[in-house]
Amino acid sequence: MRVNVTVNGSEETVDDVWEGESLLYMLRERMGLPGSKNACEQGECGSCTVYLDGVTACACLVAAGQAEGREVRTVEGLAEGQPGDERLDPVQQAFVEAGAVQCGFCTPGLVVQAHDLIERTPEPSDAEIREALAGNLCRCTGYEKILDAVRLAARRKAAPK
Numbered sequence: 001m002r003v004n005v006t007v008n009g010s011e012e013t014v015d016d017v018w019e020g021e022s023l024l025y026m027l028r029e030r031m032g033l034p035g036s037k038n039a040c041e042q043g044e045c046g047s048c049t050v051y052l053d054g055v056t057a058c059a060c061l062v063a064a065g066q067a068e069g070r071e072v073r074t075v076e077g078l079a080e081g082q083p084g085d086e087r088l089d090p091v092q093q094a095f096v097e098a099g100a101v102q103c104g105f106c107t108p109g110l111v112v113q114a115h116d117l118i119e120r121t122p123e124p125s126d127a128e129i130r131e132a133l134a135g136n137l138c139r140c141t142g143y144e145k146i147l148d149a150v151r152l153a154a155r156r157k158a159a160p161k
């Protein structure tokens with residue numbers, strides 16, 4: 001099967017996709033985008049979170065064929081600037097600075113989910129942060145540093161430039 005999909009702003013054609021293949025597999029194994037992680041493959045952990053037509057989704061639960069004609073944005077597509085001169089998105093930068101990354105397996109999904117939260121709710125309360133990230137599981141950090149990172153990113157994005 002052939003799938004035509006826009007990924008991180010670039011129109012792509014992917015051939016030889018199997019009908020049962022997930023969007024996550026297609027991104028990672030056929031398109032060279034390993035940022036989205038495969039931790040459970042059952043929609044339980046959120047480590048594979050991507051934007052699909054602007055709405056966050058678990059890429060492991062989306063069939064690759066369902067992405068036909070649609071727009072996908074992965075964690076690789078959050079960085080700002082041109083190739084060779086990219087800057088981390090403020091959410092990515094905040095995760096680094098707050099020490100919110102240990103093994104890093106959950107991090108791409110958390111970053112995409114937190115990015116979406118701050119786009120929709122520029123000054124989220126702690127309760128809103130916890131609710132937004134409830135579907136993203138982390139085995140390592142105890143979540144406090146992750147909350148710190150999201151608060152930091154939201155403050156920076158809200159600050160006048």
Ligand code: FES
Nearest residue numbers: 041043045046060
């Ligand atoms: S790998 Fe998709 S939700 Fe866990």
Ligand code: FES
Nearest residue numbers: 103106138139140
């Ligand atoms: S940093 Fe290891 S699972 Fe979150």
